[in-house]
Amino acid sequence: MKVFEKGKMVPVPSTSIIPxxxxxxPPVLECVHLGIEFGGLKAVDDFNLTVGKTEIAGLIGxxxxxxxxxxxxLTKVYTPTHGTIxxxxxxxxxxxxxxxxxxxxxxxxxxxxxxxxxTVEENVRVGLHNRIKYSTAxxxxxxxxFWTHEKEFHERAMELLSIFDMQDMxxxxxxxxxxxxxxxxxxxxxxxxxxxxxxxxxPAAGMNPNETAELMENIVKIRDSFKIAVLLIExxxxxxxxxxxxxxxxxxxxxxxxxxxxxxxxxxEVIKAYLGNNSMEE
Amino acid sequence: xxxxxxxxxxxxxxSALPYIVVVAAFFIVTLLQKSGxxxxxxxxxxxxxxCYIVMALSLNLTVGIMGELSIGHxxxxxxxxxxxxxxxxxxxxxxPNTALRLALSIACGACVAAVGxxxxxxxxxxxxxDYLAIVTLAFGExxxxxxxxxxxxxxxxxxxxxxxxxxxxxxxxxxLVEGGLPIIKGAQGAIGTTKISSFGAGVILILIALFIIxxxxxxxxxxxxxxxxxxxxxxxxxxxxxxxxxxIAFVIxxxxxxxxxxxxxxxxxxxxxxxFDFNKSILVLVFVVLGGLGNMLGSIISATVLTLLxxxxxxFDQYRMLIYAIVLILVMxxxxxxxxxxxLQKLLQDVKTLLFKAVPKRKSEGEV
Amino acid sequence: xxxxxxxxxNGLSLGSVYAIIALGYTMVYGIAKMLNFAHGDVIMVGxxxxxxxxxxxxxxxWVALLAAMLVCTLLGVLIEGFAYRPLRAAPSLAVLITAxxxxxxxxxxxxxxxxSNPKSYPSIIEGSLMLIKGETASDSLSVTYISLMTVGACxxxxxxxTLFTSNTKMGKAMRACxxxxxxxxxxxxxxxxxxxxxxxxxxxxxxxxxxxMCSSYPTLSPTTGSMPGIxxxxxxxxxxxxxxxxxxLGGLLIGLIESFAKAYVSTQLANTIVFAxxxxxxxxxxxxxxxxxxxxxx
Numbered sequence: 040m041k042v043f044e045k046g047k048m049v050p051v052p053s054t055s056i057i058p059x060x061x062x063x064x065p066p067v068l069e070c071v072h073l074g075i076e077f078g079g080l081k082a083v084d085d086f087n088l089t090v091g092k093t094e095i096a097g098l099i100g101x102x103x104x105x106x107x108x109x110x111x112x113l114t115k116v117y118t119p120t121h122g123t124i125x126x127x128x129x130x131x132x133x134x135x136x137x138x139x140x141x142x143x144x145x146x147x148x149x150x151x152x153x154x155x156x157x158t159v160e161e162n163v164r165v166g167l168h169n170r171i172k173y174s175t176a177x178x179x180x181x182x183x184x185f186w187t188h189e190k191e192f193h194e195r196a197m198e199l200l201s202i203f204d205m206q207d208m209x210x211x212x213x214x215x216x217x218x219x220x221x222x223x224x225x226x227x228x229x230x231x232x233x234x235x236x237x238x239x240x241x242p243a244a245g246m247n248p249n250e251t252a253e254l255m256e257n258i259v260k261i262r263d264s265f266k267i268a269v270l271l272i273e274x275x276x277x278x279x280x281x282x283x284x285x286x287x288x289x290x291x292x293x294x295x296x297x298x299x300x301x302x303x304x305x306x307x308e309v310i311k312a313y314l315g316n317n318s319m320e321e
Numbered sequence: 322x323x324x325x326x327x328x329x330x331x332x333x334x335x336s337a338l339p340y341i342v343v344v345a346a347f348f349i350v351t352l353l354q355k356s357g358x359x360x361x362x363x364x365x366x367x368x369x370x371x372c373y374i375v376m377a378l379s380l381n382l383t384v385g386i387m388g389e390l391s392i393g394h395x396x397x398x399x400x401x402x403x404x405x406x407x408x409x410x411x412x413x414x415x416x417p418n419t420a421l422r423l424a425l426s427i428a429c430g431a432c433v434a435a436v437g438x439x440x441x442x443x444x445x446x447x448x449x450x451d452y453l454a455i456v457t458l459a460f461g462e463x464x465x466x467x468x469x470x471x472x473x474x475x476x477x478x479x480x481x482x483x484x485x486x487x488x489x490x491x492x493x494x495x496x497l498v499e500g501g502l503p504i505i506k507g508a509q510g511a512i513g514t515t516k517i518s519s520f521g522a523g524v525i526l527i528l529i530a531l532f533i534i535x536x537x538x539x540x541x542x543x544x545x546x547x548x549x550x551x552x553x554x555x556x557x558x559x560x561x562x563x564x565x566x567x568x569i570a571f572v573i574x575x576x577x578x579x580x581x582x583x584x585x586x587x588x589x590x591x592x593x594x595x596x597f598d599f600n601k602s603i604l605v606l607v608f609v610v611l612g613g614l615g616n617m618l619g620s621i622i623s624a625t626v627l628t629l630l631x632x633x634x635x636x637f638d639q640y641r642m643l644i645y646a647i648v649l650i651l652v653m654x655x656x657x658x659x660x661x662x663x664x665l666q667k668l669l670q671d672v673k674t675l676l677f678k679a680v681p682k683r684k685s686e687g688e689v
Numbered sequence: 690x691x692x693x694x695x696x697x698x699n700g701l702s703l704g705s706v707y708a709i710i711a712l713g714y715t716m717v718y719g720i721a722k723m724l725n726f727a728h729g730d731v732i733m734v735g736x737x738x739x740x741x742x743x744x745x746x747x748x749x750x751w752v753a754l755l756a757a758m759l760v761c762t763l764l765g766v767l768i769e770g771f772a773y774r775p776l777r778a779a780p781s782l783a784v785l786i787t788a789x790x791x792x793x794x795x796x797x798x799x800x801x802x803x804x805s806n807p808k809s810y811p812s813i814i815e816g817s818l819m820l821i822k823g824e825t826a827s828d829s830l831s832v833t834y835i836s837l838m839t840v841g842a843c844x845x846x847x848x849x850x851t852l853f854t855s856n857t858k859m860g861k862a863m864r865a866c867x868x869x870x871x872x873x874x875x876x877x878x879x880x881x882x883x884x885x886x887x888x889x890x891x892x893x894x895x896x897x898x899x900x901x902m903c904s905s906y907p908t909l910s911p912t913t914g915s916m917p918g919i920x921x922x923x924x925x926x927x928x929x930x931x932x933x934x935x936x937x938l939g940g941l942l943i944g945l946i947e948s949f950a951k952a953y954v955s956t957q958l959a960n961t962i963v964f965a966x967x968x969x970x971x972x973x974x975x976x977x978x979x980x981x982x983x984x985x986x987x
Contacts, residue, residue: 140560152555154548165548169560175569178540179533232559444972452971455926459964466961486955603789610786646793657783658775
């Protein structure tokens with residue numbers, strides 16, 4: 040498992056399955072020996088993952104395995120103590136959360152983080168912040184660029200909301216939306232930043248089976264129409280096994296298995312991690 | 322479709338309402354003035370009320386829209402006040418037209434406060450919550466102390482400024498030539514200022530402040546600031562720069578506070594730096610909170626009512642500040658305590674019951 | 690050297706007063722998560738009560754001190770019960786404004802009862818201890834008994850509070866409430882009672898601070914408490930608000946800085962220097978000297 044040899048990077052043998060259509064292209068995300076310590080505790084250790092250009096990948100594992108921490112490392116909410124993250128061939132070392140967003144990673148949050156006092160449309164407009172620009176003075180004095188660009192804001196926001204058929208909700212306060220709609224709005228807001236890689240943290244949490252089925256279709260639809268990669272954390276195995284091409288299993292901050300849905304389902308390590316040692320012995 | 326039109330109409334009238342209220346108030350007060358129905362001490366309150374309204378609007382941008390508690394806003398007001406006074410007194414000969422000189426002085430006060438806001442914002446906006454609050458308090462006190470050490474005068478050779486931090490210097494040390502004008506005398510503050518502020522200028526300043534703030538809120542940067550307030554981490558995750566956007570809002574806020582200060586400073590012949598202490602910052606904060614965070618019309622109304630309340634209570638003289646305090650506590654309890662809210666609602670219901678005998682019948686319907 | 694030492698003693702004495710007030714501030718903040726702006730005015734009330742008992746009714750100083758503590762304790766509990774308790778679930782700004790209202794209320798009530806002209810407050814203990822005897826007054830170094838008493842009281846209170854919060858049942862309840870009120874309630878802790886007791890302790894300390902402060906700096910007026918209140922709050926933040934040793938350390942440091950700044954830099958700019966140091970410390974350590982910085986959980 041050597042990665043660095045005299046400063047030269049040697050590709051980590053990855054068991055994750057990159058879809059055939061992405062094979063010739065450079066991967067969108069490469070994590071090499073990624074890790075973080077909190078006061079001596081290794082929350083994530085030696086995390087190696089490659090995600091293909093248009094892959095839908097899954098990150099699963101028991102509670103407390105460090106899945107969300109991986110997302111926080113990827114978006115630089117936490118600064119990694121070890122390893123590197125390459126995004127579309129660019130090193131992200133030393134970048135801030137804001138810069139990471141500009142480089143092309145967008146995310147949703149496990150505990151929904153919307154701008155609750157803003158309307159649904161305004162939430163999406165904030166997502167478009169770096170794609171449509173005019174100066175503060177142009178905004179205050181209502182100069183021509185304000186009007187043209189605000190029109191563009193509106194049109195783009197509506198277009199994005201139409202992914203989930205949410206145009207009717209545009210003027211509702213985000214905090215007043217039902218739970219499922221809040222999760223969908225987070226995805227729309229993330230997509231508004233024009234990402235190359237979309238991170239979804241438990242997108243199906245709290246959804247009923249019908250909503251989940253619809254969400255699965257939509258994730259695939261988003262990948263196909265935006266031509267982006269999706270990395271998702273999810274406990275709903277039906278969703279993970281249904282749409283993820285490559286799956287990575289995390290336990291106690293370390294990867295214990297990588298592979299396709301079938302490989303993961305039959306992996307004894309994974310079964311042990313989920314069900315515990317005793318059940319194996321029985 | 323009909324519904325959509327209606328909501329559009331509402332939002333237009335909603336954003337125009339503050340302007341309408343201000344202009345209407347201006348005409349009513351001018352009418353009262355012209356017909357001689359405005360008492361002398363009320364006339365004297367007109368400019369201060371305008372200043373406090375602009376201060377409240379400005380602080381509402383920081384506290385209500387940006388969501389950061391600032392308890393040193395009077396510091397920026399005093400920066401504006403004293404630089405405005407210096408500008409005005411220095412320009413007395415160069416710009417004889419008072420309206421133009423007032424405009425220039427206000428602009429000068431605003432600029433100085435903007436620079437001050439930027440410099441102070443650099444450290445302050447890095448902090449969060451109560452720590453940010455205490456540092457704004459600290460800066461407010463620092464500004465006051467530094468102005469107390471200033472001795473400024475103007476003569477035909479230009480401005481003379483002394484920094485009297487040992488407390489040993491006086492105006493004589495400025496060495497003004499014949500015909501020179503001392504403007505700020507250390508702890509005594511500005512003295513011998515020519516009063517040029519007017520109610521009209523105050524109303525124009527309020528309208529400008531409203532225009533800037535309301536348009537700012539509904540623009541790209543304003544949205545970014547509100548997004549940061551609502552959820553900083555989510556805002557960062559979609560690429561919104563926290564420091565830059567907060568700084569823009571904070572500088573706009575301090576600029577307006579400086580403009581209000583200049584107007585205030587030029588309304589008095591003498592003005593000491595001690596006027597702009599911690600209590601003044603708190604006073605403005607009370608306007609903002611009682612008027613409603615983020616509610617500009619609310620700030621205008623509460624600044625007006627609370628500035629005039631002690632004056633109205635002048636008959637009770639020594640009890641007026643006590644009454645003010647009690648009103649403040651009761652209003653906060655009534656608007657924020659669930660128990661008190663329920664009690665008030667019950668009282669209101671009882672009053673209704675007394676007034677309209679038909680109510681009990683409806684009430685039983687309501688219970689079903 | 691002698692001059693330096695005398696400024697050091699002044700600074701320690703002033704710092705101890707700040708520390709005692711800051712201890713009250715920090716306890717109330719730690720548990721109620723509110724800036725109790727009325728705390729400084731409780732000091733003033735303590736000063737007036739002890740003044741009346743000692744100089745109008747001729748009681749011994751310790752009776753006056755105890756009575757002042759009793760009255761302030763009651764006052765603190767009453768304020769908490771009537772003004773702050775109904776706002777437990779309200780936004781923190783609403784509580785802050787209410788605290789400001791209470792502060793105005795206390796100041797203006799005092800103004801009505803005791804009038805605005807400052808009273809001269811003779812020290813509760815006269816005399817001083819000669820440390821270095823010199824030929825002239827400027828050669829000799831002495832420390833007033835009241836300074837010694839202030840520093841002593843401050844140390845005793847700090848140690849007492851530390852032992853109280855770590856060893857007693859009520860102290861543990863306080864720490865639990867300050868971490869998580871909901872969880873504390875589920876564990877059977879009476880949150881309202883715990884907060885009341887915290888206010889009672891904080892206010893009793895304010896009374897002690899009031900008596901000691903007025904003895905060292907002998908003027909008493911309805912606004913006596915405001916500035917020391919703000920400084921003590923600064924001290925609490927400086928040391929890390931919510932932390933008892935932090936308040937002690939912060940108080941002493943603020944007192945020392947103020948004393949030395951007055952002596953060696955500028956009387957006018959003493960407050961500026963104190964606040965400037967505070968700003969610098971907060972930029973380097975955003976949660977104060979001994980405070981714990983808790984990053985937001987994502």
